[in-house]
Amino acid sequence: MLRIENLYFYYEEKEILRGVNLKLKHEVGCILGANGVGKSTLLKSIVGLLKPKKGIIEFNGKNILNLGFKDRAKLISYVPQEFSINFPYTVFDTVLMGRNPHVDFLEGPNSKDEKITLKCLNILGINYLKDRPFTQLSGGQKRLVLIARGLAQEGKLMIFDEPTSYLDFKNQILVLSVIEKISRKFGKLVLLSLHDPNLAFFFCDNVFLMKDGVIIDCGKPDDVITEENIERLYNGLKTELIKFSDKKLVVPNKEFLELDVVL
Numbered sequence: 001m002l003r004i005e006n007l008y009f010y011y012e013e014k015e016i017l018r019g020v021n022l023k024l025k026h027e028v029g030c031i032l033g034a035n036g037v038g039k040s041t042l043l044k045s046i047v048g049l050l051k052p053k054k055g056i057i058e059f060n061g062k063n064i065l066n067l068g069f070k071d072r073a074k075l076i077s078y079v080p081q082e083f084s085i086n087f088p089y090t091v092f093d094t095v096l097m098g099r100n101p102h103v104d105f106l107e108g109p110n111s112k113d114e115k116i117t118l119k120c121l122n123i124l125g126i127n128y129l130k131d132r133p134f135t136q137l138s139g140g141q142k143r144l145v146l147i148a149r150g151l152a153q154e155g156k157l158m159i160f161d162e163p164t165s166y167l168d169f170k171n172q173i174l175v176l177s178v179i180e181k182i183s184r185k186f187g188k189l190v191l192l193s194l195h196d197p198n199l200a201f202f203f204c205d206n207v208f209l210m211k212d213g214v215i216i217d218c219g220k221p222d223d224v225i226t227e228e229n230i231e232r233l234y235n236g237l238k239t240e241l242i243k244f245s246d247k248k249l250v251v252p253n254k255e256f257l258e259l260d261v262v263l
């Protein structure tokens with residue numbers, strides 16, 4: 001279980017996380033929230049890239065704030081929102097880097113690491129890119145490579161910051177299906193951030209609504225993604241929930257679509 005209690009983070013004087021509380025069992029959880037509310041800051045705090053001012057982050061009862069870099073990287077796979085490398089590593093080598101926490105420093109990656117790398121490339125349908133330099137890929141291709149690298153890392157806890165950004169419609173579905181299946185098959189705990197609440201209906205077990213640096217509501221997607229909560233979350237956005245087979249979908253309501261925009 002991932003347990004976050006009363007987590008605070010500041011950028012200089014500015015309070016960004018203002019007492020975040022979150023509990024997630026071994027399933028797929030998603031954070032929804034408007035731009036700038038602190039989703040990436042929270043995810044970066046979990047993976048150790050940012051140091052919270054106070055609060056608790058525990059995974060399976062262990063305080064992960066005190067873990068060293070390598071132990072943390074073994075435990076937690078992380079796919080950031082932004083990533084740049086200047087050196088033209090091939091796609092294969094970029095995904096193989098995900099194995100670094102498991103690799104013996106003197107021996108380097110072995111055949112098992114290479115096999116896992118190839119498997120992750122195949123799962124995401126990007127084997128055909130394996131010899132291309134990462135620096136020459138499109139935004140969506142880069143994203144698929146980074147997700148493959150995150151999968152190759154094989155953390156028990158997997159963190160994805162906006163895994164669907166840059167991806168075409170099919171690849172958004174592919175990536176979330178893969179993440180969901182890996183979570184179910186291997187009992188991994190997944191926490192990701194999303195901008196489309198409809199994807200949460202299809203792929204997430206739990207939803208955390210974030211506003212102004214705190215979690216304002218959480219629960220099953222059907223219980224939490226409501227017209228009232230969407231309006232609260234996205235500053236007055238009016239929507240309607242419609243039924244689609246056994247699922248729900250959120251659509252902007254007519255009033256919003258006919259909004260007068262001053263140009």
Ligand SMILES: Nc1ncnc2c1ncn2[C@@H]1O[C@H](COP(=O)(O)OP(=O)(O)OP(=O)(O)O)[C@@H](O)[C@H]1O
Nearest residue numbers: 011012016033034035036037038039040041042081
């Ligand atoms: N390096 C930084 N220095 C100062 N302020 C920052 C820095 N990075 C982010 N912020 C600010 O912290 C707040 C939270 O940013 P964060 O990236 O966590 O938001 P987010 O919810 O992930 O947004 P988005 O959906 O747009 O990615 C924002 O107001 C942002 O401007």
